Amino acid sequence: MNNGRLYRRIAVAAVLLSLLAGTVLMLILGKNPFLAYYNLLQGSGLAPKAKYAAARSMWTDLSSFIDFWTPMIFAALACAVAMKTGLFNIGISGQMLVAGFLATITIGYSGLSAYLAKPLVILIGMAAGMAVGALIGFLKYRFNINEVVSSIMLNYIAEYIISFFIQTRFVDPVSRQSKNIGAAARLTLQDVAIGGYKFSIPLAFVLAVIACVLVKIMLDRTVLGYELKAVGANRTAAGYAGIRVGRSMIVSMAISGALAGLAGVSYYLGYFASIQPKVLVSTGFDSIAVCLLGSSDPVGILFSSFLIQVIAKGSTYMSSQQGLESEIVSVITGLILLFSACSAFFMGLVVSRKNAKNNTKDLRFGDEAETAPAAVTAAVNRPAEDKGGEEA
Amino acid sequence: MNSTMINNIIIDGMTFALPLFIMAIGGIFSEKSGITNLALEGLQGMGAFIGALAATLAAAAGVPDDSTRILAFLFAALGGGIYACLHAVLCIKFKANQVISGVVINILAMALTSFLTKAINRTVFGAASDKFILAVSKRITIPGISRIPVLGAFFTNVYPFEFLIIVVAFLAWFVLYKTTFGLRLRACGDNPGAVDAAGGDVAKLRFAGVVVSGALSGIAGMCFAYSILAKFSGDIYMGYGYLSIAGYIFGNWSLLPTLAACLIFGFARSGGYELVKALGMPSAYSDLVMILPYVLTLFLLIFLSKKNQAPKALGEIYDKSKR
Numbered sequence: 284m285n286n287g288r289l290y291r292r293i294a295v296a297a298v299l300l301s302l303l304a305g306t307v308l309m310l311i312l313g314k315n316p317f318l319a320y321y322n323l324l325q326g327s328g329l330a331p332k333a334k335y336a337a338a339r340s341m342w343t344d345l346s347s348f349i350d351f352w353t354p355m356i357f358a359a360l361a362c363a364v365a366m367k368t369g370l371f372n373i374g375i376s377g378q379m380l381v382a383g384f385l386a387t388i389t390i391g392y393s394g395l396s397a398y399l400a401k402p403l404v405i406l407i408g409m410a411a412g413m414a415v416g417a418l419i420g421f422l423k424y425r426f427n428i429n430e431v432v433s434s435i436m437l438n439y440i441a442e443y444i445i446s447f448f449i450q451t452r453f454v455d456p457v458s459r460q461s462k463n464i465g466a467a468a469r470l471t472l473q474d475v476a477i478g479g480y481k482f483s484i485p486l487a488f489v490l491a492v493i494a495c496v497l498v499k500i501m502l503d504r505t506v507l508g509y510e511l512k513a514v515g516a517n518r519t520a521a522g523y524a525g526i527r528v529g530r531s532m533i534v535s536m537a538i539s540g541a542l543a544g545l546a547g548v549s550y551y552l553g554y555f556a557s558i559q560p561k562v563l564v565s566t567g568f569d570s571i572a573v574c575l576l577g578s579s580d581p582v583g584i585l586f587s588s589f590l591i592q593v594i595a596k597g598s599t600y601m602s603s604q605q606g607l608e609s610e611i612v613s614v615i616t617g618l619i620l621l622f623s624a625c626s627a628f629f630m631g632l633v634v635s636r637k638n639a640k641n642n643t644k645d646l647r648f649g650d651e652a653e654t655a656p657a658a659v660t661a662a663v664n665r666p667a668e669d670k671g672g673e674e675a
Numbered sequence: 676m677n678s679t680m681i682n683n684i685i686i687d688g689m690t691f692a693l694p695l696f697i698m699a700i701g702g703i704f705s706e707k708s709g710i711t712n713l714a715l716e717g718l719q720g721m722g723a724f725i726g727a728l729a730a731t732l733a734a735a736a737g738v739p740d741d742s743t744r745i746l747a748f749l750f751a752a753l754g755g756g757i758y759a760c761l762h763a764v765l766c767i768k769f770k771a772n773q774v775i776s777g778v779v780i781n782i783l784a785m786a787l788t789s790f791l792t793k794a795i796n797r798t799v800f801g802a803a804s805d806k807f808i809l810a811v812s813k814r815i816t817i818p819g820i821s822r823i824p825v826l827g828a829f830f831t832n833v834y835p836f837e838f839l840i841i842v843v844a845f846l847a848w849f850v851l852y853k854t855t856f857g858l859r860l861r862a863c864g865d866n867p868g869a870v871d872a873a874g875g876d877v878a879k880l881r882f883a884g885v886v887v888s889g890a891l892s893g894i895a896g897m898c899f900a901y902s903i904l905a906k907f908s909g910d911i912y913m914g915y916g917y918l919s920i921a922g923y924i925f926g927n928w929s930l931l932p933t934l935a936a937c938l939i940f941g942f943a944r945s946g947g948y949e950l951v952k953a954l955g956m957p958s959a960y961s962d963l964v965m966i967l968p969y970v971l972t973l974f975l976l977i978f979l980s981k982k983n984q985a986p987k988a989l990g991e992i993y994d995k996s997k998r
Binding site: 571608 | 713770771775782783785787790793798914924959960963969970976977981
């Protein structure tokens with residue numbers, strides 16, 4: 284059994300355990316868990332509902348689900364690129380907000396034609412996210428500031444400053460959110476009628492799949508990807524091997540930020556058309572769960588983001604059908620995160636057991652770390668986190 | 676700038692700074708033992724949730740106000756401490772990455788508390804609500820001293836929990852620097868191998884450090900719930916946990932400089948609010964003031980992160996076989 288397969292088994296176990304815990308919670312509250320889980324599928328357009336409003340069908344729900352799924356793919360890729368370099372980008376939500384806001388006020392309100400506006404939205408989103416990401420990487424490299432603390436601070440600063448500008452300049456008095464952007468700048472085509480039904484067509488989804496492929500190629504097939512992973516695996520060793528560690532960290536955070544920016548524009552200028560002040564979307568935080576569950580691998584992320592978003596998207600419908608608090612799904616996501624965080628331990632356990640069985644003659648203790656797969660080691664073996672690698 | 680303004684800055688600044696300080700003390704206990712603790716945010720939220728739940732239940736049962744408050748703080752410390760065990764188990768037993776574990780603990784705390792608040796409100800109290808309303812704690816003004824100009828403000832309109840925090844701070848200093856336990860705990864963060872060789876149990880000591888941080892964070896969360904918020908709701912997750920982390924990094928993991936950092940955060944916040952009020956600016960401007968502590972944190976970290984020395988073995992998983 285290779286490590287990829289082993290990891291997939293552990294990931295599936297983590298999901299099943301979390302769903303089981305959710306089942307227990309629902310039973311305690313006196314609800315039918317099977318119906319609730321089926322509602323999740325119905326809400327995401329993966330199973331037919333009992334009745335639909337006019338011009339809506341299961342496929343309408345599915346197209347809206349894909350629209351909702353797109354930002355998460357970008358966000359989880361953003362998390363993965365940083366994670367491979369041994370950095371933890373918890374500022375994805377903030378980067379999304381900055382990108383979404385800047386694209387909204389520059390292009391969203393501009394009245395440019397669609398062919399000009401849409402590419403510009405994407406470029407501005409990427410650039411804005413990249414700038415914030417690179418700043419975090421720079422602070423880490425130059426001043427040894429823990430990237431978690433600095434990105435959280437930037438999250439709050441972005442949240443309040445943007446909320447200030449929305450409330451003083453761009454507010455819609457009825458919705459209390461920023462004014463809706465023009466349809467030309469929107470990355471999702473709304474209410475496209477095909478065969479009597481209306482669909483939302485998320486153009487950014489194509490981009491998300493392309494991004495998955497590009498990130499995969501970058502990480503597995505290029506010198507840059509190799510350097511990033513080397514820095515993630517062991518900063519000191521990478522430095523001795525002649526890799527410019529500081530540059531790698533900044534580049535990694537810049538790429539991560541750019542992907543987060545894409546998540547931001549596909550969320551605020553795609554799935555939605557406005558920004559709610561004083562709120563950081565949970566997508567950025569949930570993307571950590573997605574990334575861990577998909578073992579920071581772009582292909583794994585496609586699957587795990589699909590799963591997490593089905594749970595998230597279906598929660599509203601489930602809540603209305605079962606009278607259950609929709610927050611229960613964030614509990615389930617949180618539990619998936621919890622179990623995935625332990626996955627490295629279980630992998631080490633299984634691998635060391637197999638080793639003990641296979642080479643009973645050559646029994647060496649304490650070798651789990653060496654036998655664990657590169658992906659896991661990259662995410663786990665970074666004890667030098669807060670020390671800036673001064674142990675050399 | 677008149678004297679009531681200065682008084683307000685001091686009074687509000689202290690009610691914000693002291694809970695941050697007690698949370699930072701918790702963080703110091705955990706990090707001195709070698710466990711990175713980004714979970715403070717979640718720990719204070721969970722503590723406040725348990726405390727507020729206890730207070731609401733006690734109030735419903737007719738317990739008098741004063742005893743309710745004491746009960747709330749006890750349960751907050753207990754809740755935070757027990758929830759912190761999760762972080763300890765993840766970091767020590769399951770050898771999870773401590774940064775990831777901390778963030779997981781935070782996300783799970785937010786999800787759990789908001790779900791449970793709604794579910795309990797619906798099933799127990801039969802109300803559709805996402806918060807537990809708490810009365811603002813009563814305040815004490817010490818007669819005599821409070822009449823001194825400027826300094827007197829430190830003794831005016833003081834919440835009782837502020838005294839509790841000062842007592843706990845002294846206790847924490849004594850335990851950390853004057854007992855064998857404290858010595859060993861600090862050694863765990865610098866050289867766990869040496870503690871092991873001297874017969875100390877690294878895993879147990881680190882576990883204790885994390886649990887203490889949970890209990891103290893729980894108390895801090897309850898302070899916020901009883902003062903700034905006057906309720907428990909999702910609003911408790913305002914990033915104060917991260918502020919206190921910045922506080923002890925700025926304070927170089929020692930108590931008095933950390934207190935200074937927390938006071939700066941507190942006064943920056945209350946000073947900004949007073950300024951908005953004094954200049955008669957519209958309320959949207961208070962959003963700009965809200966970023967003051969965060970901006971200040973970033974700047975302070977820029978100047979101090981390089982110089983400051985974290986515990987040597989911070990974030991390292993202790994593996995006996997690799998000694």
